[in-house]
Amino acid sequence: MLAxxxxxxxxxxxxxxxxxxxxxxxxxxSGAGSTQPSTSTPISSAPATSTPTTATAPAPGAQxxxxxxxxxxxxxxxxxxxxKLRPKDYLGLVKGETYYAHIPAKEIYWAGAGLDPxxxxxxxxxxxxxxxxYMVFERHGSGPWRAWETGIPGDSHFTCPVxxxxxxxxxxxxxxxxxxxxxxxx
Numbered sequence: 001m002l003a004x005x006x007x008x009x010x011x012x013x014x015x016x017x018x019x020x021x022x023x024x025x026x027x028x029x030s031g032a033g034s035t036q037p038s039t040s041t042p043i044s045s046a047p048a049t050s051t052p053t054t055a056t057a058p059a060p061g062a063q064x065x066x067x068x069x070x071x072x073x074x075x076x077x078x079x080x081x082x083x084k085l086r087p088k089d090y091l092g093l094v095k096g097e098t099y100y101a102h103i104p105a106k107e108i109y110w111a112g113a114g115l116d117p118x119x120x121x122x123x124x125x126x127x128x129x130x131x132x133x134y135m136v137f138e139r140h141g142s143g144p145w146r147a148w149e150t151g152i153p154g155d156s157h158f159t160c161p162v163x164x165x166x167x168x169x170x171x172x173x174x175x176x177x178x179x180x181x182x183x184x185x186x
Contacts, residue, residue, distance in 0.1 A: 061105070062102065062167035065100045076092060076093065083115075083127035083128075085124055085127065089118055089124035090121075091116040093116060098111070098114075099111060099112040108140055109140075110165070111145075112164075112172065114134050135147050135149055136162055136164060149161070152180075160177070162179055
């Protein structure tokens, strides 16, 4: 009888512990220059059962991440290079238009952002219009960022030069097959 009670207590503890292991998606970012819109949906843990289980829920295809100043600077540098300019020609990333995600299974990072041109750089101001108004970035592991100009956010007439994985589009809540947010800045 004591052994049965002990097993019941252990099983209950395992279920409570497993239910507490669920994690939520990251959303939002802070810091000067940009914020990442809250786009992720919390990941729910598996429903509690009366018996312990060793099975775990599969990892999501992509994880929404919070961008930090180091990554911001890397994206500005990669975007500036596409425009054949220096990072100092930009103030940073456009506020409210920055997205950042990771596909753990492939160790690939994705980002989307508009570059905020410096008022002192006419070339940056021109480069950040039309095709260069928004950029998508990809990085494998700790390698360099690759950047593509993807046009004006919300412009459905622009043909995407890069295919953003559907798992990333889903966590960012972008339209399937798109390469920029569904609408432009306010």
